[in-house]
Amino acid sequence: MGKHFLQDTILDELKDIFLSIDKQNEKPLNIKGLLTHGLSNIICGFAFGQRFSHNDQEFHHIVSLIEECFTLGSHDSWITIFPLLRFIPMKSLRGNYKQFSKNFKEIFKFAKKLVENHDEHHDETKDYIDEYLKQANIDKKSNKLDSTFDMDQLITSITNLFIGGTETTSTTLRWAFVYMIENPQILNNVQQEIDNYMNNNKQHNLFIHMEDKEYLPYTLATIFEIHRCGN
Numbered sequence: 001m002g003k004h005f006l007q008d009t010i011l012d013e014l015k016d017i018f019l020s021i022d023k024q025n026e027k028p029l030n031i032k033g034l035l036t037h038g039l040s041n042i043i044c045g046f047a048f049g050q051r052f053s054h055n056d057q058e059f060h061h062i063v064s065l066i067e068e069c070f071t072l073g074s075h076d077s078w079i080t081i082f083p084l085l086r087f088i089p090m091k092s093l094r095g096n097y098k099q100f101s102k103n104f105k106e107i108f109k110f111a112k113k114l115v116e117n118h119d120e121h122h123d124e125t126k127d128y129i130d131e132y133l134k135q136a137n138i139d140k141k142s143n144k145l146d147s148t149f150d151m152d153q154l155i156t157s158i159t160n161l162f163i164g165g166t167e168t169t170s171t172t173l174r175w176a177f178v179y180m181i182e183n184p185q186i187l188n189n190v191q192q193e194i195d196n197y198m199n200n201n202k203q204h205n206l207f208i209h210m211e212d213k214e215y216l217p218y219t220l221a222t223i224f225e226i227h228r229c230g231n
Contacts, residue, residue, distance in 0.1 A: 009045035049127035065103040070167035072100040175230030
C-alpha cells in the first residue's frame, strides 16, 4: 500500500463528485455536504478498501455525526483534553460532552462493523487494515508483550481518522473555493498552468497525478498559500 493506492482512491471519488456537480445543471449547490461525504469516502477507501454510494443513508448519517463531533469538540475543548473534568457538576464545563461521546461511540460502532466484515485474507496488503493486521501478526509471532497493535486500537485509530481527517480537509477545500472566487486572476493562472501541462501530457486524460506536481509550481504554491491562509 502506498501513494498510488491513495491516489487511485482519491481519483475514483473525484469522478463521483464531478458527476454529482454535473447533475445540478449549473444550478446553485452547497458544496459542503458533497465534499464532506467525498472525503469520508476517501478515508473508507484508504482504511477498508471500499467506498459507499452517495445515496447510502447510513453513511450519510455517519458523516453528519462526524460534522457534529467536530462542532461539539470545538466548544468543549477542555473536557475533550481532560476527560476527568466531566465529573465536575458544572453544566457550563460539561457542555455538550455527552452528545460528543454518544456520537463518537456510534462512529466507533460503524468502524467496528466494517473492520469485522473486512476480508480476512491478508496475503496481499490492500488497505490500512491489512497493513495494521500484518504488523499485529508480526508482533504476535515475535511474542512482543508491549505491542499496541490490538483490535480496539485499530478501530479507535480509524474512528480518529474519520473525525480528524474529514471536517478539517473539507473546511480547507471550502476556503479554496472562497479564495479562488475572490482572486479570479490567480484562478485563471492556475487553470492556464494545468491546461498547458495537460495539453502536452494527454495520457492523463482528466486528472493531475502526484508525480506531476513538480511541473506545476504555480498551482502547488497556490495550494500551500490556501493552507496558510485558511489555517
